[in-house]
Amino acid sequence: MQRFSGLSLIRRGLTGQRGWQPQWRQAEPKAAYDAIIVGGGGHGLGAAFYLAKEHGLTRVAVVEKGWIGGGNTGRNTTIIRSNYLFDESAALYDHSVQLWESLSQVLNYNVMFSQRGVLMLAHTVHDVQVCQRHVHANRANGVDNEWLTPEEARAVCPLLQTDDIRYPVLGAAFQRRGGTARHDAVAWGFARAADALGVDIIENCEVIGIRRDAHGAACGIETTRGFISAPRIGVSAAGHSSVIMKMAGVELPIESYPLQALVSEPVKPIFPCVVMSNTIHAYISQSDKGEMVIGAGTDAYTSYTQRGGLHISRHAIEAICELFPMFRRLRMLRNWGGIVDVTPDRSPIIAKTPVPGLYVNCGWGTGGFKATPGAAHLLAWTIAHDAPHPINAPFTIERFRDGNLIDEAAAAAVAH
């Protein structure tokens, strides 16, 4: 692997940057591998990387039906945080944040992880209770999170309008270790590092079937480029998880919804952190390019069109304009959609499946990007050991049958 560094840029700059090699090979599928990962997003590429790096499996392939990083990896608002309520979730997401903190160096690829801080706003007495519960729970779990008064929140984000709005800001939870990263770089960085360890990254290769042997175990995949055999198959296919898993006869408690995001035209730096409001549904940060990156909600209905309704985007912008009334004059540059796989408790599944040799990492809903290195790492572990890592042990498919839900969404329920 060619080392990336400032020096290498200068050296190659003297010869017109002509000395660079492909960051990953355009691999042709081989007949057999030790393990196959279905889905070339950050999660899948990362799993392949960790299989090769930490578990010594080098005969690994990642198959991707389109181009790598083209699904939700390249379509999200890149927010990274670990301030989740339940112990299981906090452990999972903080595992990921810890990996993020050294990912650029591990991959020798600048993924631009920027710990700008994530501010979660409280607008009602109930929000305050929920936010403070998060702060306390996070602290107990060793996850940084602190409670800020409205004045303190404005000190972090001076543009924030806290008063004279429909739902005044009563305070905020602030996770300083949270932030953003460059989404494409995560996919490319994992791809390049995995490739260097011998992993085959096979683009434009759609899975059309999963083959099971006489004992019912998974033994390979049928693809548009032929059959590829492997005793272990990890599926990391986000919105298409249901479609892929059905090929092996596994039904998942998942529905796929359109999720939209949008950016403004780029402006000079003005926004120092990430601001989220679950109450009025606002999610915003500023990218390195200067665009305001805004997350919108999901549509009400399942869809695979990667396109959502206008009213969903409108709703997101309404909330942004309420909290940041100076942004009314900014303009939307681009709006796009992804397909998110949502479980009934809004928590992911990283687990073995009823089919031996078949593993799944799915159900990340609207929040999978932040978990990229963590989920990848745990999926690789689960595949390599044929058993979950303690961190992902609670995130099974069976929890829905048994009632052991990890319900972050319900925990914020509003009534009274």
Added chain:
Amino acid sequence: MSQGLRTVSGGRINRARPVRFTFDGRELSGLEGDTLASALLANGVHLVGRSFKYHRPRGVLTAGPEEPNALVAIRRDAARVTPNLRATEVELYEGLEAHSQNRWPSLGFDTGAINNLLAPFIPAGFYYKTFMWPRRAWQWLYEPRIRAATGLGLAPEHPDPDSYSNRFAHCDVLVVGAGPAGLAAAQSAAARGARVILCDEQPELGGSLLGEADPGASLGENGRDWLADTIRGLLANPRVTVLTRTTAFGYFPHNLIGLEQRLSDHLAQPDCRQPRERQWQVRARQVVLATGAIERPLVFPGNDRPGVMLAGAVRTYLNRYGVLAGRRAVLITTHDEAYRSALDLKRAGATVTIVDARNGASGELAETARREGLAVHTATTVIGTRGRLRVRSIRIQRLDAHGQARGATERIDCDLVLMSGGYTPSVHLFSQSRGKLAWSEGLHAFLPAESPEKVRCAGACRGVFSAAAARGDGESAGARAARDAGLTVDIVIGEPQPAQSSGTAAAGDLPQPGGAPPAKAFVDWQNDVTSRDLLLAAREGFRSIEHVKRYTTTGMATDQGKTSNLNALAIVARQLGKSIPEVGLTTFRMPYTPVTFGSFAGYTRGELFDPIRTTPIHDWAARQGAVFEDVGLWKRARYFPRNGESMHAAVARECQAVRSGCGLFDASTLGKIEVVGKDAVTFMNRLYVNGWTNLAVGRCRYGILLRDDGFIYDDGVVARIAEDRFHVTTTTGGAARVLAMMEDYLQTEWTDLSVWLTSTSEQWSVIALQGPRARQVLEALVQEVDLSAAALPHMGAATGRICGIPMRLFRVSFTGELGFEINVPADHGLAVWEAIHAAGEPHGITPYGTETMHVLRAEKGFVIVGQDTDGTVTPDDAGLTWAIGKQKPDFVGKRALERPAMHSPERKQLVGLLTAQPHVVLEEGAQIVLDARTTPPTRPIGHVTSSYYSATLGRSIALALVRAGRSRMGQTLYVPMPGEDLAVQVTSPVFYDPKGSRLNA
């Protein structure tokens, strides 16, 4: 400075109306009808901006919305600053103040241009390869600098004082674009009786015709008359809505199109009471897209200097605005149509040299050019340009028979370079409709094919370029759209015109000596992406066009690649040895051009951001100085401070009043549902955990509602008004969703039941009168009801009158005191409230708010759904097993309660907590651990759900969910807080009057 480059006549500007404006503080003058770009060019100003990455000097490239270079900030006042506007679209008004962007200290001398010198070392994607050591430096050193260097204009820093508006509209046929095709389509659809909306982004109708010296002449037979008649007819037709300055920015499912109408940005003094922009959501039966085409630049070294412009733009500035963009011009082209610009310039007095990369140019226009004495160099390429802030010369080189740049070179001095590489049909909206695009090798363009939506294209956006043909194509499209919209059509419909290949040329870059990729041959002007960057991306293995786009950022600037995408695609395709359609096209996304955030929000701001729901008693409470809290959409009185009391003091006083005398509470926000029908009791039995069969008429019961997953969803008191009629109450926040859940079961699962549900939440004002004196206060006001404990015991219900007003009276208590809830029709709520308040004054009646209500109920251990429960709590967890109807075979949620996890001994259960130090009030949400002095990560075994100072008990109290909590009675646990671990003792959640003697009084 005079407008030295203004022609003597012609154009659509008003030469009698000069308009003064400033650019970077410099006072200039233009004419009414100018854009900022045309006015600047008229003043000889070509340098208008700096590029994103290398800060290269840039000039006006285009005359329309595709402009990548000429971005400015327009400032009306401190709060009305709009960055990143395209000077080519900004209409000039008196006093307009424009500022260039992305430069420091000045546009002419910009220190950021150092990046231009560093260009060899900072190619596409350089930032992925460096800035990684030391680890922390990214965030503190590198990133802030990168951020400071990027971005374009300055974001406004003050709240935008302007308003924005929204409108829904419907039509039979929506026509997007009012050029020849769009006008014809609108006219022909309207002639067939269709309700038509015609929109165009420009201030006047005509589209591309506006760039012609004689717009009507190019339309063929009777063109001038047709144009005038058509425009007049459309404006006069009441069934046609014509929207100018209106951009169709997005195509959404099921033929919903978003339009952005700019109402006041072009005015010198807008009426501040009127909106700045209006966003339309148009649902059209049929859509005709007549969105035209965009001219493609050519890719050659130094193609970005100010003074290098698109040929068609130069022609538009000349014909429409009467501006000669330069006097010594060179046209570089690969197709005939561009010769029109050279001819027009020549006729306006400029000298023009033509450089044509093709081997020969023999078309009619080329012949005319030669006849008129223009020098034409065929088989010639451009290998460089010179001029720092304005192009001064270009260098050309002859191509050999194989198209290789090997021949003689020559320098041509010039002050203007026109370039044209053909036209790219504007398929943005069509593609947004999920329409498929088909590559046309003949036209070298992607053309619209199939769409799932009811849409058709007409004119240049489907390759029918000439105005006359586009008119015919539009007529046909309009007629077909009217027919498909269901209007009867008895007129013969013309056929669509065939696509034309004139004006088409291969995309990509011009040949260069040695075949080497040249430096500084720009593909994406704004983002500074060169052909070298594209080749680098391909070399580094980025093969999908989406990868190339993301790695190099080509097409990701504020013009979204309108001028660059096809050139980039062609260059990548050639490098990869693939055809253009094999490499594919990036997805077109909304919006077509940037759309103001404020217009999406429209009226939804401030007090109209969400409806503010208030009760009939709200204004009374406000007059008493109540502090309100938001609960869902409702405003609820939280407490009633007197004489500057703190919340703590007010709540203590209100609590004392209720416990010792009586208090008055507005419970009107509670949800209410009237459940009526002969099967009402069966319905209630199936839905709620409780048994209802034995609830007598005139009695109430506390009901608990689960979801079918077994977790508590809602609760509330239910009164049986008649055998077949229940008055069900829900939580304030749960009103709508409980009704929806009930309807769901009723309509889709239990269709056998004869029951109907009606929301009566707002029919009734609910006044809770609570406290030992409540009966005495009420007795004076009530008719037809015996309030005695015997006649109306706790959980009794009665109907009668209060102050002559019909009432439903429930003897219920959420405070633990003797209490009544008086339901009266809402319009009478205030009068009854005031009457009770007056009657209670001798008894010390005190209005109290939600905070006091919370304290009082916590003292009694009553849960609040959503606070003490959180969607993961079962009735048993909450200590409510007593409420479950034991005899019932089923109810919603029952089966789920049998799952293994529901019986785990480790489940969290609701308990009371008493702090070791009685005056310490725990924080709600605080975690609970077994041992003191543990350091994180600890394993919390629970958390505090409710916590208050109880004035009644003279100490703090708390409710908590604790693992196996009920087995820990008396145990000491710890609440770790910064600096100390607070010891707490586990107790029963009922702190006050555990026997309930007070509420049964």
Added chain:
Amino acid sequence: MRDLSAVRQGPYIAASPLVRPLPPATRLLLRGNSEVMASALGALGLEFVETACRAASASGRSALWLGPDERLLLAPQGQYSEVFELLCAALAGRAHSLVDVSHRQCALEVSGPQAGPLLNCGCPLDLDPAAFPVGMCTRTVLAKAEIVLWRTAERSFHLEVWRSFAPYVSKVLALAARELTP
């Protein structure tokens, strides 16, 4: 003790040129099958039509189709007892639900040549007379509130709004009216 039954206080309605609050009224929500509806409307002197989204109106009384088994019955304020008794008599023995919602909502009239465009500031329906003719009624939305919309004349609409949403609805209409009434 005073009799306060004549003292009424409706919700706040923002003033605007195209919008007029209508006086309090008798409102009953009737649920039941077609026979119930036929009997009820007959008792009230109204023509019974089963067509969806159509109102019947006569002598100050109206019945608005809101759903296949649901009609909103409107009558002058003073007729509550009379109407209620007529209905009870007509519907005795038939499965139905009759609930007083007189105070649940209030009514606004939006009228004038610009009434349609004004409503379309927040109502997503096609209000062209061909698509939404006189006599048509339906629940729908206006911005973020639910309303019942009933076209009583070519240029006049009757809106029923839940009382706590009335200030919001009237304010949205007042704001939008500024664009239509220069």
Added chain:
Amino acid sequence: MLLINCPYCGERPELEFVHGGQAHIARPGDPAECSDQQWAEYLYRRDNIKGLHGERWRHTHGCGRFFNALRDTTSDVFLATYKVGEQPPTQAQLKGVKA
């Protein structure tokens, strides 16, 4: 914002509707007889079909009725809507409807 054909009221904008999840998931008649697995499937298992998908909508801000719809989740085109209790249209009946 979709345009949805309510079987009672005709074509109306999505703003008037609430999505009701997958269609034709009947609550088990005797829940006590269900295994945990069966109950979990009733609660949570969804087909999540890429293609022709049966779903429920409620015309909440309209006639208030639940109804069923067939929609292609790859294009969001509705092929049919029908009342609760009615059978979905057959393939033969759907022929000719543009997906």
